[in-house]
Amino acid sequence: MKTVSTLFGIGLATVAALFASCNKDSILEPPAPEAGAAGASGAAVTQLARPAWYDTYPSGITGKKTSVKSEAVKLEFYGWGESTDKQFTLDFPDNSTLYNRAILTYRMGAWNQGPSSYDNVTMIMVKYDNEWYELVRAFTPYGNSFGSNWERYYYFDVTEYLPMLQGATDFKVYYGGFDATSTRAHTVTLTFDLYEGTRTRSPMYFAKVYDSSRDGNSGYRAFAYGVANNDIEAEGRLCSKSFQIPEGVDELEMRVAISGHGHDQGTFPDRPGVRGNCAEFVSNTFNIKVDGVVNSTAGNIWTTCGNNYSQAGTCYYDRANWCPGNPLMTQYWQFADPHAGKTLTVDFDLPSFISTKTAVNAEGAAQYIVEVDLVGYKIPK
Numbered sequence: 001m002k003t004v005s006t007l008f009g010i011g012l013a014t015v016a017a018l019f020a021s022c023n024k025d026s027i028l029e030p031p032a033p034e035a036g037a038a039g040a041s042g043a044a045v046t047q048l049a050r051p052a053w054y055d056t057y058p059s060g061i062t063g064k065k066t067s068v069k070s071e072a073v074k075l076e077f078y079g080w081g082e083s084t085d086k087q088f089t090l091d092f093p094d095n096s097t098l099y100n101r102a103i104l105t106y107r108m109g110a111w112n113q114g115p116s117s118y119d120n121v122t123m124i125m126v127k128y129d130n131e132w133y134e135l136v137r138a139f140t141p142y143g144n145s146f147g148s149n150w151e152r153y154y155y156f157d158v159t160e161y162l163p164m165l166q167g168a169t170d171f172k173v174y175y176g177g178f179d180a181t182s183t184r185a186h187t188v189t190l191t192f193d194l195y196e197g198t199r200t201r202s203p204m205y206f207a208k209v210y211d212s213s214r215d216g217n218s219g220y221r222a223f224a225y226g227v228a229n230n231d232i233e234a235e236g237r238l239c240s241k242s243f244q245i246p247e248g249v250d251e252l253e254m255r256v257a258i259s260g261h262g263h264d265q266g267t268f269p270d271r272p273g274v275r276g277n278c279a280e281f282v283s284n285t286f287n288i289k290v291d292g293v294v295n296s297t298a299g300n301i302w303t304t305c306g307n308n309y310s311q312a313g314t315c316y317y318d319r320a321n322w323c324p325g326n327p328l329m330t331q332y333w334q335f336a337d338p339h340a341g342k343t344l345t346v347d348f349d350l351p352s353f354i355s356t357k358t359a360v361n362a363e364g365a366a367q368y369i370v371e372v373d374l375v376g377y378k379i380p381k
Contacts, residue, residue, distance in 0.1 A: 044290035054155040063195035072187040076180035085172040096166035100197035111185035115143025119324035120177030127170040134371040141325025142313035205376030222367035224360035226353035240347040245339040249376035252338035256331040257371040260320025264366035266355040278366040289347035
């Protein structure tokens with residue numbers, strides 16, 4: 001069994017090294033999109049200004065509210081593989097079409113004497129059409145300085161998931177750490193608020209583009225990055241995927257959830273001077289190919305953490321789309337052409353990286369947890 005420092009938390013043996021090496025002044029800007037065909041494609045897909053989450057409950061929402069709440073789920077190591085995830089069922093109203101808005105309140109809390117010690121991945125997934133879709137990815141804080149009353153709230157607009165939130169709905173939780181004890185652990189409590197009203201658009205189509213939780217090649221719900229003979233662009237990973245978009249889709253969007261982990265000291269052949277600590281502590285981008293043509297804008301895998309709230313550990317160090325004790329910086333993209341009744345091809349490309357590791361599950365190997373979904377909407381006439 002790997003220690004907590006392998007991927008999702010920072011073990012004591014590596015903390016000192018990270019404090020010495022994770023100077024953001026030494027981090028170069030991520031690479032630009034590929035040259036060439038990008039100019040011809042224009043913005044085939046454009047990143048929306050939609051926030052990843054809200055620090056306060058969204059205002060101005062009207063309509064009668066119905067709430068569905070989970071118990072506080074203790075976050076601990078449930079076991080290896082998807083079959084061992086913590087599962088539970090919540091009962092929603094039977095007809096989701098009555099609602100035009102859904103807000104999820106995500107409460108981080110403490111178990112018994114306080115939260116666990118490390119910053120670990122938490123994934124909340126919902127089952128729909130025999131498929132698991134990631135609803136929220138959040139990261140626990142360095143919790144050993146917090147007491148039994150510690151809590152923190154985040155708010156998510158999950159309106160696109162309304163068709164999934166009706167009747168008896170199955171959820172599962174993944175926690176990527178081994179630091180929970182009988183006296184200290186993190187908890188998560190979910191509260192869904194459904195608001196009645198007329199929809200301006202209705203989600204009618206869902207499809208998974210990439211899912212490293214299901215198809216990961218590392219054993220850690222992730223795609224290994226740069227390990228020899230395990231190309232992250234290979235079949236089953238970030239390869240080209242084709243989808244037949246149904247007639248009636250008026251708007252097509254893409255939810256992109258990518259977080260980087262590991263402290264691999266490998267190199268980027270096309271980015272001279274970029275130091276290691278990949279993928280958690282190195283800025284990166286992904287090029288998006290739509291129907292074989294590189295999009296004019298790349299996506300970033302990087303966020304700043306200097307304004308993070310006070311906690312232990314390296315909580316102020318910038319990271320690959322996440323900060324300890326906060327949700328993932330999920331991105332939302334919209335296609336210029338919704339491809340209704342046509343085939344859409346999507347392909348993500350990362351810069352070349354050469355890992356120092358020879359095994360995909362080696363201690364500190366660079367890895368990305370990836371969930372990319374398509375959502376198609378019908379606009380009422």
